Amino acid sequence: MLYLAEVQKQKGGGLLGGGGKTALKLLACQRTDQSWSAVPGDEVIPAEEAKNLNEGALVLINLGGNRQIQGEIELAGSRLARDLQNFSRLLEKAKSQEEEIEQWKQSLTYQSQELNRREMEMEARIEQMQSMEEDFERVEQQRQEVETAKEEAARLAEEFERSRQELEGAWEHLRGEQRRLEEQIAQHAPGLDPSQAHLIQELLEQLSQAVVPTDTVREQLNLSFEVLNAQQAELEEEWQQLEQRQTEASARQAEVDRQGEECQQRKQELQQAQKSLEEAKAELKVQQNALEIKQESVHMLSLQLRTQGELHQQVARLAATSADVKISQRVDLEALEQMPLGELQGTVQGLEQDLEKLVRFVNDQEEELTFQREAVEELHEKIKSASEYDRISMETELAEEQDRYQMLDETLVGQRRNLREREEILNQHQRVLRRRQGISDSNASDNQKIDLGPILTQLEAQRQQQEEDLQKLESQIEQMRRSINQAEEMIRHQAGEQEVKLSELQSLEQNWHSASAAVAQIRGQVESYQALLQPKQEALSQIRQKLEAIAEALNQIQETGDYQLQRIAQLQQTISSLIQSPEFATS
Incomplete structure (x- = not known):
């Protein structure tokens, strides 16, 4: 095993100071993983091989299991110098790696914050989509109600048209009888017998009963208008909300623009301060030289x-x-x-x-x-x-x-x-x-x-x-x-002010990016909401136009019916006067 040792010399007790012994004090040993550990205690190994070395010199030795020196004794100076150089390089590398790790930590922190912000945006988008789906379902329900009203109005229009055609036929028949009556009256010819008079009376009764009443239709039409107005009121509220969101988006956009200008101004000030700091450092270097x-x-x-x-x-x-x-x-x-x-x-x-x-x-x-x-x-x-x-x-x-x-x-x-x-x-x-x-x-x-x-x-x-x-x-x-x-x-x-300003600028830029994303989100919501409201508004406008057309046609039918009833009443009076005349009685 490799050991680091120190040369020690013990002086003898002779008159000339000779007879000294040389020993090696073990300081550290090398492990199998190339690391070193201190040797406990003051273990000393006799070593006459190191007698030519100065006292206090550091050497490297190999010791066997019996604590005997194996191989040559090597001076540790160059080896320690190399190890110290390697250790210095390892320290520099470790320092560089620590800086990289710190940069990665900052980058991961920023990415985590960005992911959290995007997650919050996605949750807001999901909530917005759910709200839009609910609005769409409500609009769809309202659309179905409007379609039902349209079908009812169409059915009423068909009934009006059928009744009008029947009424037109009855009026044609009545006009023919009226012309015949007028011709007989004009000729003073006794051509109208009681049976004919009763027939004409029956026809007039049938004709008066054939006039279609418009109250039911008008009631249904008013209900359709009430539903339409309620839907239009809800739509107006939604348009107002949309306008508020547009105003909010404009205000936030103005704030975002202001923050962007402030960021740019802060960045320019930071660059100018950095330039001044570099000039001050250069001046300090000149003074130090x-x-x-x-x-x-x-x-x-x-x-x-x-x-x-x-x-x-x-x-x-x-x-x-x-x-x-x-x-x-x-x-x-x-x-x-x-x-x-x-x-x-x-x-x-x-x-x-x-x-x-x-x-x-x-x-x-x-x-x-x-x-x-x-x-x-x-x-x-x-x-x-x-x-x-x-x-x-x-x-x-x-x-x-x-x-x-x-x-x-x-x-x-x-x-x-x-x-x-x-x-x-x-x-x-x-x-x-x-x-x-x-x-x-x-x-x-x-x-x-x-x-x-x-x-x-x-x-x-x-x-x-x-x-x-x-x-x-x-x-x-x-x-x-x-x-x-x-x-x-x-x-x-x-430099401290620079760090504070840089931190403030980074925070300001982060707030600016967040505000820009929020404004973009609001604008997206406004555009999506507007894309939903516009077709709904157009559909309600078309329904209103059709209902107004139906109402106008109903008014015309009402006026025509009133006119027909008036003419029927006049004919009935004329027939009654003819029946009660002496000529009719004589005949």
Whole structure:
């Protein structure tokens, strides 16, 4: 089985530190599915084969059932690098798949919402179709009633026509008898006997009874008109409902158009805001690049300043430790020449005393620095032979001691330089004093020493200038960082507003699509309802026209019947007067 292990070396107890043993600490093992699991506990396998490897190195080994190493020990660095690269690619792939899954989730959510909306539309359509079927059944029933009324009216019309024909025949016969009577009356010929008079009377009675009464027919016709008017009233209500739906559809269409314009306007505003956001991001990128350039300049200037400081420190250390160099100090030699000799001697003595004190102090510091260096070296030796647990605490102590040694060393550099400066001042005073006392100057060789004072002054001036430049750059960087933070905050705010606006636009577009579908559904209902009402209206109009024609014909029949009864009554009066006349009685 493949294991990941760490090389551990145990140092021996000999004087030379030899005799150490090498072992491998098992960290993880590979399973059959190529996954890794941590090894519990601190299992260590002796492995002299890894003695040439550094302590802490990671290796791959194969262990058999007896926990013996099989095959060669392989360094795990390249294998871990490949595994990490593969793991990174798997993470990127998983992230990409998560994004795709999220997109699929959003798409499925939208599709589910769309299916629910369509299902609701289908249910509304089904309810509409059921309502239309009920309306159609009611219209069909009304149509059957109208057809029954039409058949009844047709039957009555046939009876009217038959009665009219019979009446016409009776009238022809009566007209013939009337003409004969008139001829006899005109000729004053006694040709009308009582039997003929009775016959004429009977014919007139039959003729008066042959006039068809129109009350029953008119009653049926009025009932037909009542049914027709009731159906027309219902149809008018349906037309009003249809007109209301048309008005509602127009109002909703206007609202849908307004929502469409608002969606278009919101989309344009979103595009403009997106463009502004991209411009702000581009500007932020420019500022970030400028900040990187400034930071690189600060880094380079910091390196220069550190190098300048190290050079200044080395020159100062050289000036403080070398006997071939000096640090010139500005001393008012003319004032020393004019100073009283006793006062000059006192000044020299004071400088000598101050110098002796400084020399003692610097020597003490040098001794302390030596002790500190020895302490650091001693800790180094102890750490080499210490255990793993003690090594951690001793390394912390070593770091503290090294920091203390470095601080003392840096302090001594300034103290040494100060000491050399004091010596140079004292030497200048002593030279003036000896010259005024007439003593020959045995230290003329001091004039041949290299003067590092101007170099140190120049280095100090350059360091101060670089520090000022560094402060300016750091101030500019701080301002640029604040500006970049403000720009990033503004971009985050704009991006948040963009997301809110995008969500609002998507919701608005979804509402717009739903409203458009609802308007289309209403318009479809209106068209379907209108397609049902129009034939019904036309059928009722045709029935009304036929009933009105029947009513007009009935009125004409009524007028004809009344006229016939009037003429029959006149004939009956004429016959009665003839029968009662003396001539008729004589005959």
